[in-house]
Amino acid sequence: MRLWLKKFFLRNGIVLSLYMLLVTFIWIVVMFVLPQIFMFDFSFRFNWTQIDPSKIGSPEDIYTLQHYKFLLFGSPNNPDPLNIVDVTVFGRTILAAIFVTLFDVILCYPVAYYLAHVAKGSITRLMMLSLVVPFWINELLRAFAFRILFGEEGTINNILLFLGVLNQPIDFVRENIALYTGLGYAYILLMIFPIYNAVESLDRNQIEAARDLGSPWWRIHWRVVIPFAKPGITSGCTMVFMLSAGALALPQIIGGPSSLWFTQIIYQWFNTGSNWPRGSAYAVSLMVICVILVLLIMKIFKVKFGEIGR
């Protein structure tokens, strides 16, 4: 360590070395790691700020598991064995996020392949550009657009009614169709680019060879392209899964009235519930479960963490 530091200072000079060390320290430790630790710590504390702020730091300010218990079992006088509302919302959020991820993989893989190996020159550039543009439109505005499309008197219902496919408008919002399409839409770019990067580096000769040996197109994809693109697909899936499980704006705006997203519950504990420790306990649980799932998937598909984000 000391040797490395010496080399580091020798190579970069004092000013630059200090800049690099200090700034990365502030970023990683002060801005990221410490707040996470504080949040973790906070989730084991009583809600003193609301009850009696003077008790903070007093001997009574001890660690407690009550918030995690609340997530699992509800309040002590809850007749059910589990905190059914929160646990189902949690499970549904995770399942829906997995569903959205799968939807995005299936939707984006052909496009990524097309971009990498079929489209040419300026068309590729134009397509890339048009992929990026919707991604930079505000998430809330995208949600708003989906609300216009999927509302009960929205464009899609009007078109279907006009064509005579339906004779009664469908409530897409209540059925959560609007939410899933919106979430899938929001993270298209995060799925396409990793897959594109992976597929692009595939040697075209391999595809040609498979074709020459008489393999049909679907087997070429199944046996040659997809195994090669696996790191890209996994990294895309990781990002889409994490972000859709942690989405807040879209569920708030186009989520069905009867189905909450888990982040909405966290938000409620912070805003209307005024119980920050409980909110952070919920946030920690969400993050831990998500990370475990992601690591599991990486283990199954034998992809290393370092390959993400490239």
Place this chain on the structure above:
Amino acid sequence: MSSAKFLRLVTSSYIILFFAYLFGPLIVMSITAFNSAAFPRLSPWDCFSTEWFGVLVNDARMMGGFKNSLIIGISVVFVSVPMGLAGALMLGQLSNRVRPVFYTVTISTILVPGVVLGISTLIFWDRMGMMFNAGYDSIFYDGIVLTIIGQSTFISAYTMLVFISRLQRFDPVLEEAALDLGATNIQTFRKILLPFLKPAIGSAAVLAFLASFENYNTTVFTIVSESTLTTVLASKVRYGINPSISALAVIIIGLTITAALIHEVLKRREQAREIALKKEGQVGNVKTLSRTAFRKPVTLMVLLIFVAGLSTVWMARAYDVNQCKIEVSEEKRKKQEELSKKRLLEMQKRLESQEAASANGSDSKSSKTAPGTDQYGSIFAPTNLEGQVESTEDQKENSKTPKNQYQNIFAPTNLEGQVESIEEKTEASKTPKNQYQNIFAPVNLEGQVKSEKE
């Protein structure tokens, strides 16, 4: 061969569908900004109007949020670009054992849900503030500062990725040469590395600004009592929507497309320069070649956007919104009138035929009537009326109508329906006052007052 052709057809239609999915929602939303109807919609198209842009600009809350978003966005650029740069430089000099760990930690700032980042930032600085016994008006509780910190945490990772991909193409020999020739470390950094990274700095800055500007998940927690454009938008969208939000979307989409195009042009120019540098001797040649090549699709797009914008302005000038609105409401009124007239006529006809029938004999009566209504001898009145009134327009509140079962009171019920629909559907003030009895006057006035308030 036909199967190959078929496959190609399927692929291209898939790609077209995909881009329709990508742009359809945005296009629909943009169009609704120009519909004068109070609810953002496409299909009952009222009038082309640009009034919603005016509504947007006069919205003080929205503008306040916009100002805060700008401040935060620019500050985030100034925080996260140096941070990302330091991270990228650091990554290049770490030993092989530490590098993956460092990379994992930095990337997980992106992967951690934005909600969690916001919460942890809020809690951390709240605790810090408590530790230093700071008041609630100090930095530790300032929503804007907290938001800048919270957003920079993950946006720095974005900028870092941009710098990493640029640094991969950096030739360290250049640096060594400069050092050998007696330059100091800082000089080398300023004269060799920074110029090389200039395009990446530009991209990273744009990226950081956009990411900060559109962020909601982290901001909603760290902003505390302040508001940004996104938080204002969120509360607006949740409690009643109107097309001024579409108008905002039009502006943002326009700005984003412009930014993306500028970015693209700069990037291509940079690439062209690099190619030219590599092929020494053919500098001029390569430059002109690539210039014509890259301009084609991009210029086309710019031209298209320009023409679209111009034609919109032209159309807006050539035509009077208020006139159109009056026309539309007039049209609606006429439609209603016609409908009610038709209904009255039908009613009268039926009445006559019914009277004739009842004069002939009462055999038809018993077959149709609902029990309890036959005392008037007019089977048709209540049931028929009910069905008709409901079918006129989408008025669901009309359940009160069938309470008068007498024949000469048919007209009022219909009229009642009419007034309601006019009130609901159009805010135009010019509804007929003297065509009907004075029952209408108060209702109309009420409508007028409402529209003036709005």
